[in-house]
Amino acid sequence: MKISVPMVLNSRAQTLEVEPYWTLQRLLRDELDLTGTKEGCRTGNCGVCTILVDGRAVKSCLMLAAQAAGAEVTTIEGLARGDELHPVQTAFVEYGAIQCGYCSPGFIMAATAFLAENPRPSRDEIKDALEGNLCRCTGYIKIFEAVEAAAGALQRS
Numbered sequence: 056m057k058i059s060v061p062m063v064l065n066s067r068a069q070t071l072e073v074e075p076y077w078t079l080q081r082l083l084r085d086e087l088d089l090t091g092t093k094e095g096c097r098t099g100n101c102g103v104c105t106i107l108v109d110g111r112a113v114k115s116c117l118m119l120a121a122q123a124a125g126a127e128v129t130t131i132e133g134l135a136r137g138d139e140l141h142p143v144q145t146a147f148v149e150y151g152a153i154q155c156g157y158c159s160p161g162f163i164m165a166a167t168a169f170l171a172e173n174p175r176p177s178r179d180e181i182k183d184a185l186e187g188n189l190c191r192c193t194g195y196i197k198i199f200e201a202v203e204a205a206a207g208a209l210q211r212s
């Protein structure tokens with residue numbers, strides 16, 4: 056039997072009907088068509104499903120949708136402000152940190168949460184923060200450069 060779960064999803068308050076066993080990933084992708092949240096391992100190892108829950112990076116394959124009751128949930132679709140990309144998104148584009156792009160939403164969400172907590176990170180801190188995200192195209196150097204550039208842009212904004 057479905058249960059009602061109120062949440063703010065991508066800045067919009069709503070109440071969603073979910074099965075108790077649905078993960079947040081399942082709700083977002085399969086029920087709401089927010090396919091920017093990717094599906095990979097479904098065991099918490101690849102990071103392609105990373106979203107923000109109350110500003111913290113969460114692997115949505117590991118969290119039940121019902122656990123998001125009362126939370127603010129942000130997916131990659133909700134990161135830009137109108138036509139203006141978030142600085143982390145802009146940096147990924149400008150630094151060529153996107154190859155096939157499958158890992159990109161997860162990296163961008165993880166980096167966004169990380170930079171909110173650590174606005175002036177070292178390269179090693181960036182590496183540590185993103186170790187839960189895998190890129191099968193192995194474009195890690197450009198990803199780290201993009202996150203460094205985003206940190207600079209966020210400080211200037």
Ligand code: FES
Pocket residue numbers: 093094095096097098099100101102103104105114115116117
């Ligand atoms: S699909 Fe969630 S961590 Fe891999």
Ligand code: FES
Pocket residue numbers: 152153154155156157158159189190191192193194
């Ligand atoms: S850009 Fe292809 S998996 Fe990372």
